[in-house]
Amino acid sequence: MKVVITxxxxxxxxxxxxxxxxxxxxxxxxxxxxxxxRIVLFDVVHAEGFSDPRVETRAGDIADASVIDAIxxxxxxxxxxxxxxxxxxxxxxxxKGMRVNLDGTRHLLEICRKRARPVRFVxxxxxxxxxxxxxxxxxxxxxxxxxxxxxxxxxISEMLVNDYSRRGFIDGRSLRLPTISVRPGxxxxxxxxxxxxxxxxxxxxxxxxxxxxxxxxMWLCSPGTVIDNFFHAHELPAASLGxxxxxxxxxxxxxxxxxxxxxxxxxxxxxxxxxxxxxDPKIAKLVDGWPAxxxxxxxxxxxxxxxAQFADLIRAYMEGR
Amino acid sequence: MKVVITxxxxxxxxxxxxxxxxxxxxxxxxxxxxxxxRIVLFDVVHAEGFSDPRVETRAGDIADASVIDAIxxxxxxxxxxxxxxxxxxxxxxxxKGMRVNLDGTRHLLEICRKRARPVRFVxxxxxxxxxxxxxxxxxxxxxxxxxxxxxxxxxISEMLVNDYSRRGFIDGRSLRLPTISVRPGxxxxxxxxxxxxxxxxxxxxxxxxxxxxxxxxMWLCSPGTVIDNFFHAHELPAASLGxxxxxxxxxxxxxxxxxxxxxxxxxxxxxxxxxxxxxDPKIAKLVDGWPAxxxxxxxxxxxxxxxAQFADLIRAYMEGR
Numbered sequence: 001m002k003v004v005i006t007x008x009x010x011x012x013x014x015x016x017x018x019x020x021x022x023x024x025x026x027x028x029x030x031x032x033x034x035x036x037x038r039i040v041l042f043d044v045v046h047a048e049g050f051s052d053p054r055v056e057t058r059a060g061d062i063a064d065a066s067v068i069d070a071i072x073x074x075x076x077x078x079x080x081x082x083x084x085x086x087x088x089x090x091x092x093x094x095x096k097g098m099r100v101n102l103d104g105t106r107h108l109l110e111i112c113r114k115r116a117r118p119v120r121f122v123x124x125x126x127x128x129x130x131x132x133x134x135x136x137x138x139x140x141x142x143x144x145x146x147x148x149x150x151x152x153x154x155x156i157s158e159m160l161v162n163d164y165s166r167r168g169f170i171d172g173r174s175l176r177l178p179t180i181s182v183r184p185g186x187x188x189x190x191x192x193x194x195x196x197x198x199x200x201x202x203x204x205x206x207x208x209x210x211x212x213x214x215x216x217x218m219w220l221c222s223p224g225t226v227i228d229n230f231f232h233a234h235e236l237p238a239a240s241l242g243x244x245x246x247x248x249x250x251x252x253x254x255x256x257x258x259x260x261x262x263x264x265x266x267x268x269x270x271x272x273x274x275x276x277x278x279x280d281p282k283i284a285k286l287v288d289g290w291p292a293x294x295x296x297x298x299x300x301x302x303x304x305x306x307x308a309q310f311a312d313l314i315r316a317y318m319e320g321r
Numbered sequence: 322m323k324v325v326i327t328x329x330x331x332x333x334x335x336x337x338x339x340x341x342x343x344x345x346x347x348x349x350x351x352x353x354x355x356x357x358x359r360i361v362l363f364d365v366v367h368a369e370g371f372s373d374p375r376v377e378t379r380a381g382d383i384a385d386a387s388v389i390d391a392i393x394x395x396x397x398x399x400x401x402x403x404x405x406x407x408x409x410x411x412x413x414x415x416x417k418g419m420r421v422n423l424d425g426t427r428h429l430l431e432i433c434r435k436r437a438r439p440v441r442f443v444x445x446x447x448x449x450x451x452x453x454x455x456x457x458x459x460x461x462x463x464x465x466x467x468x469x470x471x472x473x474x475x476x477i478s479e480m481l482v483n484d485y486s487r488r489g490f491i492d493g494r495s496l497r498l499p500t501i502s503v504r505p506g507x508x509x510x511x512x513x514x515x516x517x518x519x520x521x522x523x524x525x526x527x528x529x530x531x532x533x534x535x536x537x538x539m540w541l542c543s544p545g546t547v548i549d550n551f552f553h554a555h556e557l558p559a560a561s562l563g564x565x566x567x568x569x570x571x572x573x574x575x576x577x578x579x580x581x582x583x584x585x586x587x588x589x590x591x592x593x594x595x596x597x598x599x600x601d602p603k604i605a606k607l608v609d610g611w612p613a614x615x616x617x618x619x620x621x622x623x624x625x626x627x628x629a630q631f632a633d634l635i636r637a638y639m640e641g642r
Contacts, residue, residue, distance in 0.1 A: 094488065131564065132563070132564035132565055133462075133563075133564065141454075141463060141464040141466075142462060142463075142464060143462040143463060143464055143465065143565070144464065144465055144480070145462075145483070145564060145565050146480070146483075146484070147487065147564060149484055149488070152480050152481070152483065152484040155480055156477045156480050156481070159465070159467070159473050159476055159477050159480075160473070160477070162466070162467075162473065163467070163470055163473040166468065167415065167470070242453070242454075243452065243453035243454065243466060243468060244453055244464070244466050
């Protein structure tokens with residue numbers, strides 16, 4: 001079978017590809033475990049560092065329907081749609097966000113619709129679909145009221161995935177990802193970038209600025225757990241999802257102060273002292289609009305995984321897991 | 322000031338135009354009551370029967386951005402966006418629904434965004450944004466989980482109206498309209514068309530088929546009340562709307578059996594006997610997916626109007642109100 005990963009040059013896309021290669025098979029169109037023959041990593045740049053002959057990298061603009069047409073072709077069985085302009089950038093450049101996060105998703109869905117058999121379509125949504133006045137734990141059937149353009153584009157994409165699935169055009173599943181921590185690499189323009197930075201940079205001996213107050217609570221998930229959950233979402237039978245293909249992925253709710261305290265407990269005082277509290281009103285406003293915790297019982301009852309505690313996320317990063 | 326009504330040749334659009342002409346003014350860009358100098362009625366066909374010199378009719382395709390550009394121009398102060406492919410048709414022709422109900426709304430928003438002062442934008446949404454498993458009365462902050470393509474397109478448009486408003490591109494308000502009863506004229510392809518037909522046709526001496534079970538509850542509003550509520554939505558200060566510009570308009574929850582019983586009480590046994598129960602599974606499935614009642618306290622506390630009882634809706638129709 002052929003699998004396409006959009007955002008395939010990104011951290012999660014690459015990690016997902018490696019996990020897929022290792023696993024070797026996915027539930028295919030027959031409903032049986034089917035060997036993965038090809039993985040196409042699509043992104044704005046070519047993914048690097050893959051030598052496995054099953055992997056093909058492609059670079060192009062997701063908002064160009066002809067590009068997507070060529071990549072999906074007539075032989076794609078499964079799509080993991082991770083490509084997105086991140087929250088901070090989608091807020092700064094509205095048109096770019098709409099083009100990539102909305103038009104890109106729509107092109108992808110339209111082209112998948114042309115396939116004879118419904119493509120399994122796993123979409124990386126976000127807890128940023130929630131916003132405005134929220135209870136301290138967002139209930140399972142709470143309104144989508146995003147307060148960022150990124151969240152709006154993700155919420156709209158979820159609605160499209162639902163309607164395309166209901167009509168049988170695709171077999172979709174949307175996962176509202178917690179903030180991933182600890183991401184390796186460099187800071188990016190996601191408003192949540194600091195949630196990795198305040199661990200990663202101090203561990204590397206570099207000072208890191210925290211743009212939000214210590215009391216702010218984040219809804220977090222480790223990279224390893226989220227990759228397991230991408231798999232799990234792909235493998236679930238459609239019937240288990242009912243009338244709504246969107247799921248709150250489980251996470252852990254941790255205050256930023258606790259994150260730094262855990263860093264100190266795991267790596268020592270000197271490391272933790274490299275966190276500088278320097279509030280950035282623009283970032284703080286975006287982050288304050290996100291839910292601090294979600295009721296994820298539906299996902300848990302469907303067998304999705306959850307991390308135990310933040311200290312484990314720090315250790316996983318330190319051990320390269 | 323210049324006011325544009327999309328769907329301006331439709332029943333509600335025309336009725337809204339007449340009410341605006343009679344009223345003569347609306348809150349303008351200055352925040353003060355401002356005389357209405359022009360009303361542009363835009364639709365796929367020209368609206369007929371208007372002799373008032375302030376009215377201009379235009380016909381064209383809302384999914385053609387250049388058409389919308391010409392209609393909005395540089396001088397539009399307020400838009401009432403009522404144009405839509407109705408529920409039954411949007412379900413039968415997915416592409417047409419997406420083109421008109423989604424792309425059309427987006428073109429309209431994009432062109433309004435170019436105006437120097439934010440256009441007041443009143444959007445006719447629908448209770449069809451709700452669906453799936455619902456409590457008997459839908460709570461105010463309940464998830465949007467449409468189970469029709471029409472509801473999906475309305476929900477997406479609401480999200481766009483919210484984000485465009487949050488960013489200051491427009492000053493939007495989305496009203497989730499109950500089913501309007503009793504509409505004059507002919508049946509249309511809305512799945513809810515019967516909710517007027519089972520009163521209108523019997524009163525005209527014609528048999529009417531009811532495609533849903535007598536136990537089905539509808540969420541209803543009279544044309545007069547909904548037109549008053551369009552006004553009210555336009556006049557409300559933006560600050561009163563908080564972080565979500567979408568409102569559940571008040572309605573009355575009535576079973577179809579009660580509707581027919583009220584028809585008998587108001588117009589007699591012979592009239593009511595012209596209703597034939599003939600379940601249409603396609604229509605019944607769409608209607609069953611809609612909420613039977615909504616918590617509309619937020620709208621009521623903002624001063625929106627509600628009808629008293631269904632018998633009044635029948636009488637209003639009989640008296641041409």
